[in-house]
Amino acid sequence: MLDSDSKIWLESCFKKNVRFDESMSSHTSLRVGGAADAFVMPEKPEELVELIKWSRQRDIPYIVIGDGTNLLVKDRGIRGIVVVLTKCLKSITKRGMGRDGIIVTALAGARMQALCSFAIKNGLKGMNFAIGIPGTVGGGIMMNAGTVYGSIKGVLDSIKILLPAGHTKIIMRENLNFDYRKLSLKDEVKEVNQGQPVILGACFCLHPSDPQKLKRDAEEILKARKERQPTGLPSAGCFFKNPLSGKTAGELIDLAGLKGKSIGGAETSLKHANFIINRDRASAADILALIELVQETVAKKFNINLEPEVKIVGQ
Ligand SMILES: Cc1cc2nc3c(=O)[nH]c(=O)nc-3n(C[C@H](O)[C@H](O)[C@H](O)COP(=O)(O)OP(=O)(O)OC[C@H]3O[C@@H](n4cnc5c(N)ncnc54)[C@H](O)[C@@H]3O)c2cc1C
Structure with missing residues (x-):
């Protein structure tokens, strides 16, 4: 799928951060999947923008993934480029008061558990629903990750995305199309009709609380998860969506x-x-x-x- 010119360009731009024919079993929590033609880990946001624009211009398909904890990759692998953001978009910062709470900005490659810990340490309530959910902030937003205690939709203020043509856009929560374990960004790519928008980061709206109480609650949630769920063997968490009513x-x-x-x-x-x-x-x-x-x-x-x-x- 990737011609030699493309490989040369990728190698010259990403050096040790590009791998060819990379087995996806090393990058998914299910530990299965064939090889991706190219696996790229940009180190700077500018490199990511360049890569997405280049892929689109060359008509090379790409998929952005987080930690692969909600992915089943088929045995013959992925044609095109797999892009991972965990090396370039990692920061989590407290911003101050927003329209109805304290704003914390987390970039897409940060771990969801790092965001939960940051909120607890800073005495900010709202993220404990996500305690124990593996993966990145970007993956969590795309999946509207959640538990019985809530989901991403309930704590988001806005997200920032990169469109395939290379420009960015901020979308406020009231304009986001969330569903059960799903965020649809289809409307955002209507005019370019090619490539997947990339979530770069998000602002979360949290509320002041007692860090000690948040920590105790988090420990209880984690303990209950461990009792209910299998640990130690590769999985992707719950495989099927629960029906909207009746039995799970x-x-x-x-x-x-x-x-x-x-x-x-x-x-x-x-x-x-x-x-x-x-x-x-x-x-x-x-x-x-x-x-x-x-x-x-x-x-x-x-x-x-x-x-x-x-x-x-x-x-
Ligand atoms: C043991 C275990 C327990 C789990 N428990 C829960 C749970 O309680 N609740 C829950 O909701 N989920 C749970 N999950 C599933 C999974 O952890 C979540 O869906 C998680 O949010 C996925 O994050 P990720 O970074 O691994 O995303 P990935 O699996 O890498 O990607 C998921 C999807 O998002 C897209 N994507 C990822 N990042 C971006 C980005 N920056 N821009 C655009 N698209 C992107 C990918 O292309 C893919 O379609 C569990 C999984 C495991 C293994």
């Missing part, structure tokens, strides 16, 4: 008799049936076959279509 996806999978079901090295967890775990060197094909079995069985038994929450990408 995990309960439906359990009732369908598929808790602990395995195909190849992939298995629905005995601890939480909506976690698909990579028990023993699973391939993406194993996981996809298990997903299909779960969807077909649940549809047949309960007439409910389970939709994956995890993004499935690649070939």
